Amino acid sequence: MKSIFLLPGESAFCKEPAQISTLLGSCVALVLHDPQRAWGGMNHFMLPDARDGSGLAPGKYGDKAIANLLKVASMSGCKIDTLRGRLYGGARVVGHLASAGSMDIGQRNIDCAEKLCREAGLRIVQREIGGSNGRKIFFDVTSGVVEVRMIQQSAQNQEAAQRRERLTGRRLRVLVVDDSATVRRLIAAGINASNDMEVCAEAENPYEAREQLLATDPDVLCLDVIMPRMDGLTFLRKIMQYKPIPTVVVSTIAKQGSAMHTKLMQAGAVAVIDKETLNLYRTADVMERVLLPKLRQAAHSVVQQRSAD
The missing domain is CATH 3.40.50.2300 (Response regulator)
Known part of the structure; x- marks a missing residue:
């Protein structure tokens, strides 16, 4: 079976058996699955849109990444009413999984994905979002099964997160x-x-x-x-x-x-x-x-x- 690992800004859509995986902190991934055809895809974006930082590749922005994945699925022959969506990530993290402003960017990424999926008419059947820990995501395209492995923070990162929470506002x-x-x-x-x-x-x-x-x-x-x-x-x-x-x-x-x-x-x-x-x-x-x-x-x-x- 083909194995694909996504970096931030990347996406993949497969019509053959494959496992698509990625590593998420404050970033969000949308997983699409067509159970009738056993096809599916995933993206990985860092920011909601270019207003949160210019100069990045289009796929690193949620508005572009989600639109592109839905477009590829549609061009492949999938219908929006047969697709099932799943959302992952959007954690409030610090340390090596954090992006700039990640103490609130995770929730904004989630809000962006929810809004765009709702506007597109995509049904979201599972959400593993938010929290304070990163996630490893493994998506089996054929079966549609998604395995989520939580990444535990170090004691120092947990303390840093707690400190930031105390200073907020x-x-x-x-x-x-x-x-x-x-x-x-x-x-x-x-x-x-x-x-x-x-x-x-x-x-x-x-x-x-x-x-x-x-x-x-x-x-x-x-x-x-x-x-x-x-x-x-x-x-x-x-x-x-x-x-x-x-x-x-x-x-x-x-x-x-x-x-x-x-x-x-x-x-x-x-x-x-x-x-x-x-x-x-x-x-x-x-x-x-x-x-x-x-x-x-x-x-x-x-x-x-x-x-x-």
Whole structure:
């Protein structure tokens, strides 16, 4: 029996015995089967239409992929009232099965497929859609049987999915730690001016920061290095042992390639930014382009607890 594996954007329609398979995360596959002729086909699309991203091959868009598969079936002699449709995929996934914006793109792919099939008059007899796990799909064209094997997420991917769920629909909360009141004010002004972040607390040293971490439970930490009573590197190492939190370090002594930069990354920082590049005293433009994206990225990251050196 012929075996066909579909990549995103591909489709196949067979009039002879064959097994068509694919691997789905947030993508969706439409399976067609004509039980009278024992023919069938499948597609695999990534996005509902070109509005969700231009420049991809037509088959990667749901509106094109579904129309094309139905057209091929019709040209082969199948009638829409004899075809049976099945929908698979559309999961909310992270990790290697995720596509850009996949925390909501899966449902939009499902909605697209449902709408187009309904408009075409195609009867959907089975749905294995949504959820938070990927799927392996195996379609026997002759019998019409579809085998679905769920792909279990790793513990880290499950934690990342849960974290993204918690952050959905609200502003990211940032704790700013710097011994300079002026620097804290400038960074806080830039964060609070954004549409999706806010400063939940400020601290001028790690001891105050420890109390604020417990009191406000921020999503991400913006941390200086040179501070009184305890330096930022020592503090980062301590919190990564006891209360890990995504951290972006902003410091004048942690330039790219420096020993301090390396130590901070090894201690668990998600990103390290040279404070001088932000031009805090001149313009907010650089902070919007450099610091804010790093804070967003960090807030959605999963950081692991570290052991003492």
